[in-house]
Amino acid sequence: MSLDVFLQAFRDGDAAPADPAAIAAILTPFIVTREASFASLKTADGEADCYGLGSDSLTINHASGRIIWDIVVNVAKEANLAIMPAGCAVCIVDQSARNHLPPELQDDVIYVRSGADLLDVIHGS
Numbered sequence: 001m002s003l004d005v006f007l008q009a010f011r012d013g014d015a016a017p018a019d020p021a022a023i024a025a026i027l028t029p030f031i032v033t034r035e036a037s038f039a040s041l042k043t044a045d046g047e048a049d050c051y052g053l054g055s056d057s058l059t060i061n062h063a064s065g066r067i068i069w070d071i072v073v074n075v076a077k078e079a080n081l082a083i084m085p086a087g088c089a090v091c092i093v094d095q096s097a098r099n100h101l102p103p104e105l106q107d108d109v110i111y112v113r114s115g116a117d118l119l120d121v122i123h124g125s
Helices: 020-030 067-079 095-100 116-122
Strands: 006-011 012-016 031-035 038-043 047-053 057-061 082-085 090-092 110-113
Touching: 006 067, 012 095, 020 031, 020 038, 038 067, 038 090, 047 067, 057 067, 057 095, 067 082, 067 116, 082 116, 090 116
Parallel strands: 090 110
Antiparallel strands: 006 012, 006 057, 006 082, 031 038, 038 047, 047 057, 082 090
């Protein structure tokens, strides 16, 4: 799927730095090629492109399979990131994260616990 999925930390209504080490700890086992901040990810049932490694935010696209969506949710949990699939509601993995979103993002928020939950949001939009 060529949908862009953005992951960003927020604190007190503003974009905030993420923990690149927490992100790398989750993604490194799935990286098959890496060039600067870009990585190609491979799972048992699919793949995805990842942009922004080593930075404060990530973009995932060209995702296929189901495992990649669990990985996205795990990255969000470990690095306290909001998940923002293009054209969909903002997805959070911790209920308290809603209070940190910018006011303009707080109206359309869905709590997700798994990759299946995230896919439901994406397919429901």
